[in-house]
Amino acid sequence: MKKLSVPQIQWSTVRFLRCKLLDIPTAQVLWKRRDGRYKIFKDSITTTMLAAQSKRCAYCGTRLFEKRPHRDHIAPKSPHYRWTFWPANLVLACYCCNVDCKGETDTVAAAASSYRRTTFSIVHPFFDDPADHLNFGVADRAILISPKNGSAKGAETIRLFNLMDPERAKERAKDVLLDDDIQHLQGVTRDLFIAATEELRSNRIVMKT
Known part of the structure; x- marks a missing residue:
């Protein structure tokens, strides 16, 4: 496990996607979309983080062999839907960490008005060493x-x-x-x-x- 740098995604794209987030159901639907800016954003996250993470899981450090590795929301979309398309909330994770272990576990210990000021219960890949x-x-x-x-x-x-x-x-x-x-x-x-x-x-x- 290592401290990562937040991926530099075009701010206009992030702002456009965030404006669409009205509630949890909407976030779930929009995250599944594979067209337009939704696809561009998710592809950018995958490409950038594969290099940043040395093709390893952000949590356990094992190699990511999947052709399409899991993009994990550190703070889950439910209930934290407003951070669905927030670059600092997304890492690549292996199936074991993302599905078998973490699942929909809420890792937020104390939510704040901004993501950066939010407190997490786990070692945050971007904010903690x-x-x-x-x-x-x-x-x-x-x-x-x-x-x-x-x-x-x-x-x-x-x-x-x-x-x-x-x-x-x-x-x-x-x-x-x-x-x-x-x-x-x-x-x-x-x-x-x-x-x-x-x-x-x-x-x-x-x-x-």
Whole structure:
């Protein structure tokens, strides 16, 4: 998981789409449209975020193999329909994180008049640095994730996305062993990455929950 930059989408397009959002049912219908500015906006989000996220899930960091990866609304369309087409509310996520784990869970802890001032219960991909909320470490040949300094956001992110599930932990181990693009692993220091790689390559991998 890494902190992302908000995609630069043409403001006239965003403003046009936001003006159409009257209520939750309208937002649900408009989001499904595949024509005109709706298609341009969604295609732009996908193209921009695939590059920004290194083709990895914004939440768990696993590779996005889908031809059309899921565009996830960090704050769900229901009840937060006014942010349906807000660039800072959209990331790409794997099926497991988007559907199996998050679903329609409301991640807003306290809504505000603006999106930027809204408080979220999870580590926000654009507003929070994962390194402030999550600890990534190696112990007894295991890759561990834990809340940093008792971070409530860190704990909720780990719980909601089931980040310490054994199968998900194995995927992280495979990344450490096989992948070279470690920029997506913000929150993991380079020294920890090197230590993990050396330890996992020289020992039998044991994943702990």
